[in-house]
Amino acid sequence: MNEVAPANTDRAHWHGTENGYTNRGCHCQPCRDAHAGYTREKRNQPINPALCPSLLNYLRRCRCDGCRELHNRTRRESDARARNKAAGR
Numbered sequence: 001m002n003e004v005a006p007a008n009t010d011r012a013h014w015h016g017t018e019n020g021y022t023n024r025g026c027h028c029q030p031c032r033d034a035h036a037g038y039t040r041e042k043r044n045q046p047i048n049p050a051l052c053p054s055l056l057n058y059l060r061r062c063r064c065d066g067c068r069e070l071h072n073r074t075r076r077e078s079d080a081r082a083r084n085k086a087a088g089r
């Protein structure tokens with residue numbers, strides 16, 4: 001999983017897109033900006049109860065049991081992943 005581009009090439013076309021941030025895990029400033037904009041846009045849309053439980057609805061401030069539980073579980077899982085990474089696994 002080494003996606004580091006050689007320093008002498010132009011920035012890959014996916015920089016500054018949500019795809020770059022989420023799918024490629026790039027946290028350079030343009031990618032972070034794109035992600036922030038994307039998140040803000042998503043958050044400003046109305047909650048769609050038909051999608052519950054979903055992280056998208058949680059982002060839109062739905063706090064039904066399903067969305068809260070999904071959010072907590074996702075956060076626990078990413079915490080566990082971070083711990084595993086720190087432990088060198």
Ligand SMILES: [Zn+2]
Nearest residue numbers: 015026028031
């Ligand atoms: Zn980037």
Ligand SMILES: [Zn+2]
Nearest residue numbers: 052062064067
């Ligand atoms: Zn919900």
